[in-house]
Amino acid sequence: MTTNITASLAPQADAGKSPEQLLAERSARFEDASALRKPDRIPIFMPVSFFLADWGGVSHQQLLEDHDKRQQLLERAALHFQPDSILGVFNDPRAALALGDRMTKWPGHGLPETGSFQFAEHEFMTGDDYDAFLKDPADWSIRTYLPRAFSQLEGLALLPPLAMAAFGTYNLLNLGVLRTPPVAAALKALAAAAEEQAAADAWVAESGQRLAALGFPPPPLVGSLIEAPFDFMSDTLRGMRGVMTDILRRPAQLLEAEDRVLEIQLEHAISFARTTGLPYAFIPLHRGSDGFMSIAQFERFYWPQLRQMQLRLIENQITPVVFYEGVWNKRLDYVAELPAGKSIGWFQASDIFKVKEVAGKTLCIMGGMRNSLLQAGTVEEIRETTREVCQRVGEGGGFIMCTGIGEMEGCKPELVEAWVRATHEFGSG
Amino acid sequence: MSDELVEAIAEMRDEEAIDLARQLLDSGTSPLVVLEDCRKAMAIVGQRFEDEEYFIPELILAGETLRAISEIVKPLMTGSDDTAKNGTIVLGTVQGDIHDIGKDIVSFMLDVNGFEVFDLGVDVPPETFVAKVREVQPEIVALSGFLTLSFDAMKETVEALQKAGLRDDVKIMIGGGTVDDNVREYAHADAFGSTATDAVNLAKNWTGVGAR
Numbered sequence: 001m002t003t004n005i006t007a008s009l010a011p012q013a014d015a016g017k018s019p020e021q022l023l024a025e026r027s028a029r030f031e032d033a034s035a036l037r038k039p040d041r042i043p044i045f046m047p048v049s050f051f052l053a054d055w056g057g058v059s060h061q062q063l064l065e066d067h068d069k070r071q072q073l074l075e076r077a078a079l080h081f082q083p084d085s086i087l088g089v090f091n092d093p094r095a096a097l098a099l100g101d102r103m104t105k106w107p108g109h110g111l112p113e114t115g116s117f118q119f120a121e122h123e124f125m126t127g128d129d130y131d132a133f134l135k136d137p138a139d140w141s142i143r144t145y146l147p148r149a150f151s152q153l154e155g156l157a158l159l160p161p162l163a164m165a166a167f168g169t170y171n172l173l174n175l176g177v178l179r180t181p182p183v184a185a186a187l188k189a190l191a192a193a194a195e196e197q198a199a200a201d202a203w204v205a206e207s208g209q210r211l212a213a214l215g216f217p218p219p220p221l222v223g224s225l226i227e228a229p230f231d232f233m234s235d236t237l238r239g240m241r242g243v244m245t246d247i248l249r250r251p252a253q254l255l256e257a258e259d260r261v262l263e264i265q266l267e268h269a270i271s272f273a274r275t276t277g278l279p280y281a282f283i284p285l286h287r288g289s290d291g292f293m294s295i296a297q298f299e300r301f302y303w304p305q306l307r308q309m310q311l312r313l314i315e316n317q318i319t320p321v322v323f324y325e326g327v328w329n330k331r332l333d334y335v336a337e338l339p340a341g342k343s344i345g346w347f348q349a350s351d352i353f354k355v356k357e358v359a360g361k362t363l364c365i366m367g368g369m370r371n372s373l374l375q376a377g378t379v380e381e382i383r384e385t386t387r388e389v390c391q392r393v394g395e396g397g398g399f400i401m402c403t404g405i406g407e408m409e410g411c412k413p414e415l416v417e418a419w420v421r422a423t424h425e426f427g428s429g
Numbered sequence: 430m431s432d433e434l435v436e437a438i439a440e441m442r443d444e445e446a447i448d449l450a451r452q453l454l455d456s457g458t459s460p461l462v463v464l465e466d467c468r469k470a471m472a473i474v475g476q477r478f479e480d481e482e483y484f485i486p487e488l489i490l491a492g493e494t495l496r497a498i499s500e501i502v503k504p505l506m507t508g509s510d511d512t513a514k515n516g517t518i519v520l521g522t523v524q525g526d527i528h529d530i531g532k533d534i535v536s537f538m539l540d541v542n543g544f545e546v547f548d549l550g551v552d553v554p555p556e557t558f559v560a561k562v563r564e565v566q567p568e569i570v571a572l573s574g575f576l577t578l579s580f581d582a583m584k585e586t587v588e589a590l591q592k593a594g595l596r597d598d599v600k601i602m603i604g605g606g607t608v609d610d611n612v613r614e615y616a617h618a619d620a621f622g623s624t625a626t627d628a629v630n631l632a633k634n635w636t637g638v639g640a641r
Binding site: 327 | 441481483485526528576580581607608609611
């Protein structure tokens with residue numbers, strides 16, 4: 001297959017280039033930007049996600065579950081819009097559905113087929129669970145947490161303490177429990193979910209190869225997924241209400257738990273990078289934004305652990321790609337303390353010019369285009385915003401143009417076209 | 430009134446506050462007086478939130494303390510609590526979106542600022558907003574949404590109020606996630622807010638209570 005370089009959105013400079021050459025040039029743009037160098041032009045990354053469904057005329061459910069259709073639309077969008085990198089919907093509901101996942105909702109499964117994937121927070125871990133969690137996080141996770149969070153894994157609550165495995169041959173006397181109907185059902189559900197996830201993973205790998213063959217590299221965030229230790233305790237364990245009151249009611253336990261999940265996640269991210277060769281760890285932040293907690297609380301419960309996480313990743317040659325959700329205008333001085341040229345910061349709604357001013361010599365900045373503008377703005381507004389962002393944030397390099405969030409659902413195709421065209425125009429030279 | 434109770438709630442000493450409330454009631458203090466102390470404490474908490482001295486941890490803890498005390502007080506209540514309100518607000522997260530954190534904070538802040546808030550919850554269809562507006566005739570409708578998908582749902586909700594002939598009777602504010610002035614214009618709302626304090630100021634302005 002050859003690249004349709006005659007597409008109207010392709011910059012003149014790309015005319016006549018082979019996919020191999022385009023792939024090399026686009027990859028180099030991301031590498032340059034990440035290292036705070038100035039690329040030949042500002043790279044633009046489009047996390048299209050559910051935009052593909054509306055643009056391609058399929059339901060959200062179909063986009064998530066029909067891999068062939070998804071790939072077809074992804075390739076068509078890449079060739080039409082000509083970004084430097086594109087990302088479709090990155091998750092697949094089938095493993096979650098096989099396990100009866102209680103924390104996610106999917107189009108066509110509990111939501112209309114036109115709905116958007118949503119995360120439904122629960123307090124799966126109560127305040128009283130801290131002692132058990134801290135004593136043995138692995139055992140607590142498998143025997144207490146999984147049965148609460150996944151309806152098909154309730155049987156795991158019947159398992160004997162996991163460390164009984166160390167009793168060797170004598171523990172074989174406990175194996176019979178695996179055949180009891182609730183445990184057997186849980187093991188069967190796990191095996192089924194593993195099959196589904198393996199199929200989804202194989203598709204992700206193939207999708208990446210097919211896009212590369214067309215000249216489009218993966219975006220600079222494909223790697224392990226981890227969270228700031230505070231967010232880890234919040235999102236899937238205590239829920240926001242729980243963790244926020246822990247700050248006031250059980251600060252010592254919260255801090256100890258954060259230390260534990262910091263080490264657990266670092267071990268995972270380092271081993272993931274070594275096994276896959278992927279050099280990134282993606283860290284989407286949730287509760288660090290201005291407005292959630294005071295600066296004093298942030299300095300005690302949020303930033304030291306997140307900073308430590310980033311420093312340790314960097315020591316291990318892994319690039320942290322941090323999604324600074326919300327507004328970080330009052331917390332940019334902390335961000336600016338990170339080692340220079342070693343991380344990427346994706347900013348949702350922070351003042352992007354202030355980010356450049358305060359942290360532009362520290363990290364590669366990703367973002368710059370508000371999603372609302374691509375949905376409700378005009379071509380003129382898009383061009384003007386893009387021009388200003390390219391000139392001011394792109395100055396000297398270290399910038400990747402992108403939407404504020406990793407979801408372009410609802411964006412108008414003609415405005416997206418205007419945005420890409422303006423980025424090519426104002427991002428060159 | 431008990432300064433001690435007001436202070437214990439406002440200073441985040443939740444267990445002490447609950448014990449104090451129980452002691453006051455046991456020693457014959459009227460449940461209405463205890464509730465009034467709670468209201469005073471909540472006003473302090475709300476003020477400190479607006480002053481950016483308190484943040485979400487304090488709001489949530491104060492809310493939990495209030496709930497615990499209310500549960501003790503309620504069985505003892507004989508009369509009704511008919512404190513005059515600054516105005517009525519119908520609030521909810523729009524259809525297709527189940528996020529409630531921002532909405533709950535706005536709800537709390539409007540409540541402590543003296544508004545009567547009818548919180549319709551999350552994933553609220555336009556027709557539910559219409560029915561509630563028709564029923565309680567609020568001055569204000571507040572629409573929340575975190576997903577970009579919610580922009581369309583906000584627009585549809587405003588249109589539904591228009592079709593029902595109720596649009597001109599209410600002021601509509603929107604907020605949450607990536608909502609900004611582009612979205613306000615797109616959805617034909619009257620104003621947008623980025624914070625719970627914005628919501629309070631808008632509500633005060635619109636009802637003539639006077640914003641800070």
